[in-house]
Amino acid sequence: MTVAVGARLTLEGVGHQYGAAKVVDSVDLQIDPGEFVTLLGPSGCGKSTLLRILAGLLQQTAGKVSIDGQDVTGLSPADRGVGIVFQNYALFPHMTVEDNVAYGLQAQRLGDRKFVRDAVQRMLSTVRLDEMAKRFPRELSGGQQQRVALARTLAVNPRILLLDEPLGALDKNLRLDMQIEIRRLQRELNITTIMVTHDQEEALSMSDRVALLNAGKLEQFDTPTKIYDQPNSAFVATFVGTANLLEAQLVQHARRFVAQPSVGGALALSSPSPHANAGSIVLAIRPEQWALASETERAEALEAKVQLVMPLGPSLVIDLLLRDGTSIKLAMPRTQELVFEHGMILYLKLREGARPSVFSASGA
Ligand SMILES: Nc1ncnc2c1ncn2[C@@H]1O[C@H](COP(=O)(O)OP(=O)(O)O)[C@@H](O)[C@H]1O
């Protein structure tokens, strides 16, 4: 059997305009062979447009797309060796599962009948649907239908697999199974894969790297861990996970850095290196980066009033209000001895070793 070998995908200054509206703006990306990358971002940020450009379904108005070093401008999806799966899997309702999977192979005249039959059987067993070959789409669950759509796309051995919100129509439990299934297939076939999603958990859990888009621009292209731990903008910090944004002045006392929030109080920052520039900053603090200050530490802490206490399994999430009415969130392991009630005043500091992100107030 031919094993698909992942291709390298390169985008240089790729942009797209619908009339005067720039919906994709100078995107540069280098995607490695066999890599799983998600395009993540809010609705309308240009994810699907970018995916359609990669597929060859839409001609970009600026920049270049190359596959393994070859400029693919003007090439059809099939000539690019690209396979696409959409959210609405669009199976042919009057065809059996095996005929659906055979469709692309027959359309592209990739081999004789035996070749097609063998390829279909192999694909159906890869997606674990051997038993379902003779069924019609209406006789399958949503998840099974999506696996048929995947098998149909993968049967023609694409070099690159493109997925546009492939799990959007599935309910939560099924989604997790399909996420695992898609990742397993992708690794097994070593196929370069780009998936569009607006679901950050899905992006973080499935990807080698995440490309985060905002209003057509690439905000950050990084591993899930880096995106979460070292967001390079306040947008990234708040879009991925939860971040409490605080405006502050950063001041240096000898070798110590202290943030003085505009709402009052102070927060000592444990690691000076990323905070070298004193002045107006925005701090992005994750809920789990807070700790409770002891009585002696209160002079250098942030005062907040408890609004709502939510026990979430092993952790406790507390919604608090700062003096200026800003709402912030704190998360900590749930313990027996600490009881929080509505209206209580808490004094917060940064947890030992926590490294909140610091951005200069101009937004950089
Ligand atoms: N065919 C089109 N003509 C004009 N505007 C479009 C067209 N397709 C998409 N858009 C606009 O381009 C922007 C990006 O759309 P899209 O790529 O579908 O976003 P996403 O997939 O991230 O939700 C949106 O503002 C959308 O309204």
Ligand SMILES: [Mg+2]
């Ligand atoms: Mg979309």
